Amino acid sequence: MSAEIMRALQPDQQRLLQAINDLANIVEPDTPGWTRRFPSGAYLRGREWLRTRMQNAGLSTRIDAAGNLLAERAGSADLPPILIGSHTDTVLGGGRYDGILGVLGAIEVAQCLDEAGVTLRHPLIVADFLAEEANDYGISCVGSRALAGNFKPEWLDRTLNGLTLADAIRAVGGTPEALGTPLASKGAVAACLELHIEQGPVLDQRGKLLAAVNGIVGIQRGTLVLQGQPDHAGTTPMELRRDALATAAVIISTLEALCRDEPQAVGTVGRLEVSPNQSNVIPGTVTLTAEIRSLDAEILEHTWQALWEAATAAAQQRGVALELLALTSTPPALAERWLVDLVHQVCRRLDDGAIVLPSGAGHDSSQLAQLAPTAMIFVPSIGGRSHCPEEATTPEHLVLGVAALAHAVVAVDQALDAEGHGQ
Numbered sequence: 001m002s003a004e005i006m007r008a009l010q011p012d013q014q015r016l017l018q019a020i021n022d023l024a025n026i027v028e029p030d031t032p033g034w035t036r037r038f039p040s041g042a043y044l045r046g047r048e049w050l051r052t053r054m055q056n057a058g059l060s061t062r063i064d065a066a067g068n069l070l071a072e073r074a075g076s077a078d079l080p081p082i083l084i085g086s087h088t089d090t091v092l093g094g095g096r097y098d099g100i101l102g103v104l105g106a107i108e109v110a111q112c113l114d115e116a117g118v119t120l121r122h123p124l125i126v127a128d129f130l131a132e133e134a135n136d137y138g139i140s141c142v143g144s145r146a147l148a149g150n151f152k153p154e155w156l157d158r159t160l161n162g163l164t165l166a167d168a169i170r171a172v173g174g175t176p177e178a179l180g181t182p183l184a185s186k187g188a189v190a191a192c193l194e195l196h197i198e199q200g201p202v203l204d205q206r207g208k209l210l211a212a213v214n215g216i217v218g219i220q221r222g223t224l225v226l227q228g229q230p231d232h233a234g235t236t237p238m239e240l241r242r243d244a245l246a247t248a249a250v251i252i253s254t255l256e257a258l259c260r261d262e263p264q265a266v267g268t269v270g271r272l273e274v275s276p277n278q279s280n281v282i283p284g285t286v287t288l289t290a291e292i293r294s295l296d297a298e299i300l301e302h303t304w305q306a307l308w309e310a311a312t313a314a315a316q317q318r319g320v321a322l323e324l325l326a327l328t329s330t331p332p333a334l335a336e337r338w339l340v341d342l343v344h345q346v347c348r349r350l351d352d353g354a355i356v357l358p359s360g361a362g363h364d365s366s367q368l369a370q371l372a373p374t375a376m377i378f379v380p381s382i383g384g385r386s387h388c389p390e391e392a393t394t395p396e397h398l399v400l401g402v403a404a405l406a407h408a409v410v411a412v413d414q415a416l417d418a419e420g421h422g423q
């Protein structure tokens, strides 16, 4: 990229902050924070506002079968598009930046490319992917899943307050009948880039401003049921007890120890149900949900295996029955090496200290990675806070992230050859 283009590519801070502020004003009434969940009225109104914002930026908009809102800027060659974007739905009591920065920042990129007089070879598509956050239909990344072909048509019948998921997708302008097959095939998209707030403390604590994301962690999550025996807490000698909670305690501390010893994994027991949950009764039944996350599929597998072996031993020792009720596993999504290197280089031009980080949270990018080379850029989250009203990033860092995305788009446009391979 020439130094001249780099200098000319300047996002407009005032315009970006104004857009973030305007969208933050469109929220569900009587909910905490900035709440705009799919498929609420606020989400639909936010979509309408966004579509106008895209059109005012000179982009031509359409809504695909999955309800993704797509806005296109033409390229000079007959090539598949580079896709940039994220999501505008939030969690209950969410913040103003999660996903939103990635969409509004992408529109800002299209505008500052125009203003810098940059013509890309590839068309550029700015996307607002439908319903990224886990919603009350029990599905996350609805729009990006459908693009990548990971959407199951039977989900369309799931109902919330009398509204099926099919109805909800239709209400945003989608065509649910068409969701049985992938909306895009491999090769139909040249590359994907997503700008996002980190949602964790690493950049903020290390005083770094940008990160190139080398992948999104896989998750192994299981619900374990421990069945012991509820007896009198005063009359039952220790050696005759079948204490389900004492067994759970071993499992929880084993998980913590395993993941402290393995720097590439994190593990959590975030949910525990104790029955009968009485101060003078030995706990008879415990249900707990344990999860492990890692960017390395092998580490994920063997750490889970080690946890399961320890759980089995602890349960046997106490005469407690152990059952694995449900297991979900999402494999890690790794970004292609050349793309991570390229995005990291771009980030380092704007912040010498820019680092490479994995994402511990799920994103639309984990779906998109199945379609095309995909990478993310993170900006700091103050105090690592996210999914709460306190979620914040300084205006300077928001704009820096958008500048990094703009530079990355230009660099990727130049680096891709006709077969869609990085150089």
Ligand SMILES: [Zn+2]
Binding pocket: 087, 098, 099, 132, 196, 363
């Ligand atoms: Zn997000």
